[in-house]
Amino acid sequence: MGPQVVSRVGRVAVIRPARVLCVAVGLLLPCLSLPTLAADKTLSFAIYDWANAIYQTRFADECPAGLNLGNDEFWWRSLSKQDRARLTNNGLHESGNRYNVALKRGPKQENVCLDPTVINDPFFRTVEGSISYGENIDGTDDGHSTPKTCSHQKFTGPDGTKGVDNQMYRLIGCIYGWREGGLIDPHANELRAASGLGMILVEVTGVSDSRNDDDVTVTFYRSIDQFALTGASKPLPFATYRIDTVQGKPRYGDHLKGRIKDGVLTTDRGDVRLPYYGNYAFINPVIRDMAIKLEIAEDGSASPGMITGYYSMDQFVHYASGLGGIIPVSYYSCPGLYAAAHKLADGYPDPKTGQCTMLSSAFRIAATPAFIQHPELRNARK
């Protein structure tokens, strides 16, 4: 291309696409007789769905006592008939439009989601099944305590994998809001798609063979661009996203070493800070000992994958307690969740109290192939 030009078609700084992006095209469309595959290639994805991996059976056998009761139910049970009439406009306010009142059931009318220790709710139901999605994160066979973990029960994976850690599932697997049909994760995904907030970009670099490569690097960024969507709000592949930066450097950018075997990307474990937005909440969780697994097809698309690691108990409880209008339709008690989370946390004990501070977790992710524009290219265009 020539020098900078001026025309009514626009003053344009003529640039070439960054090499790393050009070769990504070649990799993603290997069947075309187009790009000659260079030695170093990049695979890029945007994560558009993020959900807790919940293993559930048809009759909820994993929750033998049934699913959890909602906050509204606890509140309703605590009221006299006169108070029920008084606080619900003589019964006209149903759970969806009385949740702000129903949350104030502390002894001094405290909001029990903002202050979940003011009361104790009985009957919080946790998963009692033996099967869960996830991976062995602590490296033990039986979940005994280690300097980095607290004693906990292990699961077996649906495929028979032994030693699976997923205390997050044990905590929320009997809450309707996180199960199939529940709103929490779908609503978060819809909001993220609509707003473009908290979009996670995944870049796999150093790829010499997109099917088998024993040494690649996986880096996680946040996008500042919104999802490119179809008219039906489905993500479109091969859109270009810019990395969120601070003073010219990526705001996020933790990376993991990994490998690709028969098209399946897996990584070693490491601490990764990720952006997250959903249900009107921003979280920047550092997922400790995180690993990602993603199956990449030859055309560059990715099958649903999984992220596992230790998720901050405090951040999760804070998120769950702040879901507002989602809470009455998700059926859980904040005090019950808070207490159970402390019992079930299995990672990273507090050195002073010994209380574990993190929950082993597994998240299902769905990713679409994308182009990632690095700040260097943006700067070059200025």
Place this chain on the structure above:
Amino acid sequence: MRRLTETQYRNVITDVFGPTITFGGRFDPLPRTEGLLALGARTARITPGGFEQYYTLARSIAAQVTDEDHRETLIACKPASANAPDDSCAKQFFSEAGRLLYRRALTATERDVAVNAAHEVAEISNDFYKGIAFGLTGFLVSPKFLFVTDTIEPDLTQSSGVRLDGPARAARLSLLLWNSGPDDALLASAESGDLANPAALAKQVDRLMRSPKFEDGIRAFFADFLDFQKFETLEKDMVIYPTFNVRAGEDAQEQLMRTIADHVIVRDRDYRDLFTTRDTFLTPRLALIYRVPAQNPGGGWSAYEFPKEDPHAGIATAIGFLAVNSHPGRSSPTIRGRAIRETLLCQKVPDPPGTVDFSVFNDPSSPHKTARERLTAHRTADACAGCHKITDPIGLALENFDGAGAIRTAENGEPIDASGDLDGIAFKDAIGLGKALRENPAATSCVVNRLYAYALGRPAERGDAESVAYFQKAFQRDGYRVKALLKQIALSDAFYKVTPNSDAKTAGAHTTAGAPS
């Protein structure tokens, strides 16, 4: 005589009254004649419904020009009273605006009729500006504005004994180079008789070509030449092509035009390279369909060069060309092949016979998985074979692009064979087709013929053969630069030649650049 096109009408209003005058409206369609709408403008009439549109537009424009937001700047004089007639101010306004609208100075009668009408309305309404609006409406619906008329004057140096007069020369020149009416400087030159002087004419041509409005002229020609009218009905099945929405269609059209304008004006490149160029402009939406990284993901246009290995090169592989020349839900080698033959090479492909049986091609459960296989089966009918022979070997080269213009390597799981040939030159894919088009002599003669006819507002006829041949040679000599060709035409005698009553009687040509006369 020819009717102003919709774009010309809009450009003139914007040039005369500024871009803050806004108006919508639809115009009577022009018939495409000999590959150009510009030629259809010669026979276009204004229907009663069309006149109603013009009248509504005229009232809207006149109302805006005279409203409180605009009158200070658009009406140079100030009336003695805003509540009474002021013939002096009205006369000044109508003389200036009318001259630009009619592309010539008003006659005293024309001016006085407008002034008197404005006087009466101002008197009745007690509003000077209502009078001006009334008079201006009359100009805007006048055939003298809506139709471009070739007015002549005696010239004994011409075999016909006549030539276009100055204002008519100015109008022809500005419509070609700006797709708008002449400005004050060009009209002044015309009125002084300067435009008959080669040196003065050259000065004006240079001025017009240096103006930003020259891009409007280039855009107008290529929009007509490449039949951009098809974009008005471009629509894709969103289920089949989720990436292609209305915005993508608009961007695809603009991408083609930006690519051409940049190639022809800014870079002043060989016209033939349009068939092979990898330089273009993209929006994020287009980048997504092309499956290349967007340079400006936040939105807007940015320059882009397709890598050497990429299958996109040349305007025939642009989404605009591919998507427009396809069905809403699938590609069409035949439509694409026909578009290349008719639009880019100026060759006529007959319409399919009325009795043609498309069942083999359209059968959804056909055992033939690719378009090539289906067309092969379809071509067994003798009535179809002849035309498909001239369209399909070209169109099949573009089968690596689906109906929305996105890359694909297989159809129904079957690898696509994109090989073909163009007039004996074989190729294996779209890149090869682009190269074959570049080397095809019909491609350059086509653009010269079309531009010549577009400039004159009539098809080239037998008597134009010498001029057309001259421009063909000049085009070649100048390295196939469209700008140079336009300049040659704008400076030529042939461009201004006219014979009273019959274009067909025009014979021979003269050019200021030494063409035979």
